[in-house]
Amino acid sequence: MTDTAAGAAETDYSSTLFLPETAFPMRAGLPEREPVWLKRWADMDIYKLQREQAADRPLFTLHDGPPYANGNIHIGHALNKTLKDMISRSQQFLGNNAAYVPGWDCHGLPIEWKIEEQYRAKGKDKNDVPIIEFRQECRTFAEQWVDIQREEFKRLGILGEWDVPYLTMSFDAEAQIARELMKVSMSGQLYRGSKPVMWSVVERTALAEAEIEYADYESDTIWVKFPVLGAAANVDTKAEGGFAASADAIRGLNGAFVVIWTTTPWTIPANRAISYSSKISYGLYEITEAPEGNWATTGERYVLADNLAAEVFTKAKVTGTKRLHDVDPGTITACAHPLRGFGGGYNFDVPLLDGDHVTDDAGTGFVHTAPGHGLDDFEIWMNSGRLLAEQGIDSAIPYVVGDDGFYTKDAPGLDGARVIDDNGKKGDANQRVITALAERHAMVARGRVKHQYPHSWRSKKPVIFRNTPQWFVYMDRDISAQDGDTLRARALRAIDQTKFYPAAGQNRLRSMIADRPDWVLSRQRAWGVPITVFVNKQTGEILKDEVVNHRIAQSFEEEGADAWYKPGAAEHYLGSQYKVDDYEMVTDVLDVWFDSGSTHSFVLRNKQKWPHLKFPASMYLEGSDQHRGWFHSSLLESCATNGFAPYDSVLTHGFTMDGEGRKMSKSLGNTVAPQDIIKQYGADILRLWVASSDYSEDLRLGKEIIQTTVDSYRKLRNTLRWLLGNLAHYQPTDVVAFADMPELERLMLHRLAQLDGQVRTAFKEYDFRRVVTLLGNFMNIELSAFYFDIRKDALYCDPISSVRRKASLTVLHHLFDCLTAWLAPILVFTMEECWLERHPEEGASVHLRLLPEVPAEWLDDDLANKWQLIRAVRRVVTGALEIERREKRIGSSLEAAPQVFIADQRYLTALEGQDLAEIAITSGISLATSEGPADGFRLEDVPGVAVVPALAVGNRCARSWKVLPEVGSDPDFPDVSLRDAQALRERAELGL
Structure with a gap:
């Protein structure tokens, strides 16, 4: 190899190359940039725009299981809400109207306990405070935490009806919860009995199984x-x-x-x-x-x-x-x-x-x-x-x-x-x-x-089994005239008609329903929806009167459940038809699991407030502990009042453990706060961790895992940045038809068509880990390390008129459209930034798109099989050159022109008409049909192929750095190859 005009300075041709140009930064700066996109989405009301665009599409409703409004969100909340968001967004991209209404559980012991703690700290006795005043303090406390948690969830990139969420303490919700309870009462399923229930001496109330955890004792x-x-x-x-x-x-x-x-x-x-x-x-x-x-x-x-x-x-x-x-x-x-x-x-x-x-x-x-x-x-x-x-x-x-x-x-x-x-x-x-x-x-x-x-x-203290008078719902008494129409039978039948992810959840919930005792509804607390029934003091019978029930529900609509505790409430509800002295007005409140179990009735069926939701919901999604919690209570409540489940499918995820698989706890000092991850790395890193994990099992999270996620993100971002940089030279008028493309471009479009089917299936099965794995491998291995590596020379150096260059740009355009859509449900901020870098027009957003329709004609299995053989030969060549680089016999693969010996006819047939030097990124290659010398480089999994390294002969092109004999043969441009000389002429002709 010799250099052109040895000893003389080469002309700097960098300004004549089609080098990548983009403002999309290599360093993401997510903690600082993500709030910019949040503000933009809020200003344009992107959620409303989605609903308008999707008005006529099929409804997909993921009903939100309400978290308690009593503290900052933790990593479990982040996992849960992010998974819900990815499902809703991916369903939206699949062509559904995937409205998402977030909600909060606002009643119950967790909030009441916080107010009591404040009282104790002040030496104040709860019993000395009027109940309505106490309840108002609980309501104010819940409102404050709803506002805090709402902002924390939004910071995660969760898209939903944040301005109109559902709250179990809103007046309309409390009224509907009471209506659902009164439906149960009117059907004869509600009764007061005396049974042993789990009793918390510390909290002075009965507890449900879902409120219990087991610990060493x-x-x-x-x-x-x-x-x-x-x-x-x-x-x-x-x-x-x-x-x-x-x-x-x-x-x-x-x-x-x-x-x-x-x-x-x-x-x-x-x-x-x-x-x-x-x-x-x-x-x-x-x-x-x-x-x-x-x-x-x-x-x-x-x-x-x-x-x-x-x-x-x-x-x-x-x-x-x-x-x-x-x-x-x-x-x-x-x-x-x-x-x-x-x-x-x-x-x-x-x-x-x-x-x-x-x-x-x-x-x-x-x-x-x-x-x-x-x-x-x-x-x-x-x-x-x-x-x-x-x-x-x-x-x-x-x-x-x-x-x-x-x-x-x-x-x-x-x-x-x-x-x-x-x-x-x-x-x-x-x-x-x-x-x-x-x-x-x-x-x-x-x-x-x-x-x-x-x-x-809640209190983390042991409980006892204690016989107390409580309100129950029968599990095994016929609800209707039909023999065997019990709540248990309805629930078991509904479970069999429900799709479970993972499938094992079905048997778990079924066994719990099959063996459970009657459902205890009452709690001896103050903050909640009261059990709105009257009991005849003489007979012990529950008063069943729809007129009375209507008065109760109407007062709750207007004043909330506090109306039950106001002076004269009993007289108002009973009216002139009944004597107040003849009836006991029940003072127990409903178990909060009945509250959240009733959400289907005041959220999914409230078309006036949320017109884009459907009942039953497409999906309920929570942690695996909710088989005995929300999934369970929602199933029983809906089966009691409707006869069927409130959901078509149930998806469960595991718990978040530390990097060593231990349960996170403050005492161990191994907790990971989502706020800290967002502050240091950004929400998209947290979202990528969720998507990369097998959520059907317990998920691990620690410093090493976060760093691995950051590294994966960086690779994806760099690939997208390279795409954007080269698409700066894309012209829609230069699009090359599929049939006119080189084989390598058609191979990439084949892979896009394959991935389109795989990604769509994964989205439909809620398998985000598979999406991340598919796209990560594709972008890192097939694009960055293969296609981009090969096509950099053509994209940077080919003449403006080059069909190869235009075809490659056309493929990059399709790659960009697909990848940004496929990744948008996961990396919501990064894909928005990426999309707007190319489409900065006002009102544009990647989240207003559908998945691109990929032509079926792109699929070509024969071509893929052929290129599998070509890539195998390429691996042998690159393996041989890697040794040469390591031994410092060459610096770049363009300094090489190896000899390739092929004895296997399959590889020879595949390589017919191909430029192996271009594919292997060398300046030249000689091909021989033989086994090759014994000391040739070989790979065990590619038999019949051997490579003997050799240096390229000729001069180095000052523009493309290829070493070719032809460099110097063009009189106008003696220091470049003939291809590069043509590129320079075309630029001159166009005045560039």
């Missing part, structure tokens, strides 16, 4: 003996294979003890029965040896499940036992309460009840049954009413523990003992009970166990 465990009062033959057990109790066996039970095990000693005063299972094998065991002073003493006889007897005796420190005989617990007529006579109480018989919930996995094979403190206990007690009546046993369920955690009068001898205090700490109830049992020689053993125990997710 250490409980006292005790083994307690119940004296057998008598036994008799049980004819039901004498079937073939069963145990027929002999007279001796029955007599042997006299003086024996049934032993139970429990992790809640404080519930022993509430014991009313012992449950066993007829499917378990039991025996009578006698203690033959035990330490002196032991609770379990020599000579005592215990009835135990055979599979658990050894473990019980180990816990009881018993050193010798013998099994006397089989025992059928059904022959035991009753036991005495272990606290019998204590404090002058507990003088009742304790029956044995056969229950399916009893197992021999742990404990003793007998379950201490306190119907006021456990659902299984309650169910078996209530289902045994006839048996209890036959035995003369009072089936009334005592209220042993009050709402403050103290024992009531129904726990004789334990006055002043407390289960849990106001701070959520263990009281002295357990120890008081254990001491009493030990004094009465009823203890067998004690211990401690660590296990998962229910806690309030």
Whole structure:
């Protein structure tokens, strides 16, 4: 290789090249630039423009699950709202009218708790404040946080009806929530009953399962003996294979003890029965040896499940036992309460009840049954009413523990003992009970166990199961005249008709509905929609009168739910038709899950306020915990009032963990605030992280993951910047028809057509990770590292008249149109900036577009297969040249003219008519049909191709830097190639 005019300075031809020209900066500056686009969208009211453009398109409604308005948004909020926004935007690009109405949950304990905290800090008592005044403080608090959260969500680039969101505390919403409740009441599904519910002593209210989280907790465990009062033959057990109790066996039970095990000693005063299972094998065991002073003493006889007897005796420190005989617990007529006579109480018989919930996995094979403190206990007690009546046993369920955690009068001898205090700490109830049992020689053993125990997710304090009067909705009572038309049946049928993403969500929700008890609606709080019913004091019947219901709803429309608490409200609602003294006006409020579960009725069906929404919604989307929360309550509420689900599909996402997969918590110091990410990197980085993650599982986020996302963003941005720079030279009049394009351009359009189908499918399946992967690989590998790399020479250096250059610009135009649309739902700010850089006209926005229609004729699988072979040969060439560069034998691939040896006919056929030097970005290439020398460079996955590096011969073109023999042959331009000389002539002719 020789240089032209060695030693002389080359002419600077840079001004004659079609070099990229763009103001689109390499450094994004997203934290500073994104607010500019937000203001622009607000000024042009882009959401309204979208609705106007899409007025006649099919409706796609993603109904927003309302967050609580009680604090700054966290990373979970950011994940949730961003995912919703990407779905709504992508559906809009697909040609739907995807209106999005954000909402807030404004009632309930989270907000009420905040106001109470403020009261406590000031030494103020909530009970001294008029309820309407207190409720107004809650409303003001919620309003403030709605405004704060609204701005934080908008900063994420979330597009929606921000000026008219829905609030569960707006007057029209409160009125409709009351109407929905009254529909349930009028259909006979609402009833007041007494059941064990999860009760927060700290917060003084019942809690729903959705308000519970499970955490490690250490409980006292005790083994307690119940004296057998008598036994008799049980004819039901004498079937073939069963145990027929002999007279001796029955007599042997006299003086024996049934032993139970429990992790809640404080519930022993509430014991009313012992449950066993007829499917378990039991025996009578006698203690033959035990330490002196032991609770379990020599000579005592215990009835135990055979599979658990050894473990019980180990816990009881018993050193010798013998099994006397089989025992059928059904022959035991009753036991005495272990606290019998204590404090002058507990003088009742304790029956044995056969229950399916009893197992021999742990404990003793007998379950201490306190119907006021456990659902299984309650169910078996209530289902045994006839048996209890036959035995003369009072089936009334005592209220042993009050709402403050103290024992009531129904726990004789334990006055002043407390289960849990106001701070959520263990009281002295357990120890008081254990001491009493030990004094009465009823203890067998004690211990401690660590296990998962229910806690309030707000106060983070343990809860208890407690029997209280509450308002419920029947799950298994027929709603209509049609047999089997129960709420449970409706809900299960609706689940089967709903599409779930991921599919596993269907079985999860189905199992929860199939097994759940009746729905408890009431809360003993002040801030919420009241349970708007009147109860006849004499009959206990709920008043069912549509005229009364109308008055209630109308007053709520005008004054909000505060109207229920105003003086004279009962007289106004009941009117002259009913006497106020005859009716109880219910003061409990609705569980907030009923509020949010009713949103379909006052949002999706409110065409006057939001005309672009549909019912049922196209989709409900929340975190996976909402299978027992919003998805669950919305399903039950809609099935109760409409008969079907309020959604066509349900999508769930996981939780946000730190970079090591640990749950984020302030105590660990591993939380990541979305505000911090936005401040440092910009919202588009956060959005790209969401889109790049598998949201069906828990998502990880930490410094390394953020940096990886930033790197990915930078590559995408650089590709777009290069596109914009070259499109500065694009002229619509120079568009080249598809049929007239070179193969390489047609290959790129084929890939666009492929990607169009793949991206559309991914959007329809809400698979943004696939979109990011597809486009990332395409832009980084197929464009930047392949197509752009090859075509830079033609785009920069070819003559103005070059069909190759014009064809490439035409492809770049199509690439830009597709990529900006495909990425717009994800990188909302960057794509707007990119689009406006090329289309700066007023009113333009990438978010007012649809996905481009890609011609089907662009698809050409045969061409793609051919170029797959060509690219394989190219990889061998570039691999050989990489070694040459590394060894500093060449600086640029344009200094090379390698020899390529091909023995495989497939590659030879594919390369016919191709300029391999252009494709491999060398100044020349010689092609030979042979295996090539043994020391030639090869790749294992491209057999039959070898490359021997060689230097290009000739002079270097001062304009394109190619090394060619022809440089110097043009008399007018002796320092450039013939192609470049032609380019220079054309520029001169045009006066450029």
